[in-house]
Amino acid sequence: MNKIEVVAAIVYFKNEIFCVQRPKDKLSYISEKFEFPGGKIEKGESKIEALKRELIEELNFTPIKIDELFLTVIHEYPDFELTMHSFKCYSKTKDIQLNEHISSEWLTIKNLDKLDWAEADIPIVNRLIENE
Numbered sequence: 001m002n003k004i005e006v007v008a009a010i011v012y013f014k015n016e017i018f019c020v021q022r023p024k025d026k027l028s029y030i031s032e033k034f035e036f037p038g039g040k041i042e043k044g045e046s047k048i049e050a051l052k053r054e055l056i057e058e059l060n061f062t063p064i065k066i067d068e069l070f071l072t073v074i075h076e077y078p079d080f081e082l083t084m085h086s087f088k089c090y091s092k093t094k095d096i097q098l099n100e101h102i103s104s105e106w107l108t109i110k111n112l113d114k115l116d117w118a119e120a121d122i123p124i125v126n127r128l129i130e131n132e
């Protein structure tokens with residue numbers, strides 16, 4: 001099966017986390033799902049380099065701080081196997097622009113489970129809730 005390796009940012013402003021909604025997609029299981037901003041690691045890039053590049057591409061955003069790796073999730077979707085590395089990041093503002101996503105929400109951890117997340121994100125959301 002096709003494998004992809006992705007980085008994802010759990011962006012905090014105070015006690016809220018930035019959640020973004022993907023556009024419509026032919027793959028129903030990711031279409032219009034919520035996710036953490038990020039994307040595929042390109043050849044020769046470190047995880048942190050990929051994360052910074054994706055955040056600029058998707059949001060014109062550079063975090064003021066990025067923590068060590070939070071959680072790596074391996075998830076099998078019907079069409080590909082996803083390895084996703086997540087990192088907590090910090091923003092100095094809630095004013096973040098969307099270049100590719102169709103909507104966004106700032107939510108406290110206790111409200112994260114109200115969104116329709118991509119399946120691969122559920123372990124990350126659950127870990128955030130457990131650690132709260």
Ligand SMILES: Nc1nc2c([nH]c(=O)n2[C@@H]2O[C@H](COP(=O)(O)OP(=O)(O)OP(=O)(O)O)[C@@H](O)[C@H]2O)c(=O)[nH]1
Pocket residue numbers: 004006007008030034035036037038039040041054082084118119120121
């Ligand atoms: N960035 C990100 N991708 C996720 C998450 N959860 C999840 O299942 N994915 C999946 O991982 C893949 C990431 O691809 P992407 O489309 O964001 O990556 P990219 O920006 O490099 O895409 P491109 O190749 O279209 O330029 C998608 O299939 C996406 O649905 C998540 O929380 N963040």
